[in-house]
Amino acid sequence: MSFRCEACKIPQPAGSRPTTKVVAFRSKTYLTMGGDIPGTEIIKEQRLCSACATTLIAVTIDGQRPTFAPEPDYAADATPVD
Numbered sequence: 001m002s003f004r005c006e007a008c009k010i011p012q013p014a015g016s017r018p019t020t021k022v023v024a025f026r027s028k029t030y031l032t033m034g035g036d037i038p039g040t041e042i043i044k045e046q047r048l049c050s051a052c053a054t055t056l057i058a059v060t061i062d063g064q065r066p067t068f069a070p071e072p073d074y075a076a077d078a079t080p081v082d
Contacts, residue, residue, distance in 0.1 A: 002014050002015055002018075003047055005048055006047055007046060007048050007049075008052050012049050018048060019047075019048050019049075020048075021046055022042050024044040025043055027040060028040060
């Protein structure tokens with residue numbers, strides 16, 4: 001086992017590499033000598049398999065849960081073949 005995907009919980013084959021995605025961040029003001037700099041700070045990252053990494057569509061702000069894309073309905077888009 002190389003790693004366990006944190007979204008689908010499936011162990012991945014040996015040698016496979018995870019895709020690391022930022023799933024939560026928060027606003028942060030960095031104090032410097034020249035003035036305050038607004039920015040963001042990572043709260044949580046997830047190690048995902050390639051299938052889950054392609055369906056993660058949005059990150060969240062201030063610790064909320066990540067949003068995944070709905071599964072596409074390929075049958076509805078298919079054109080009938082005569």
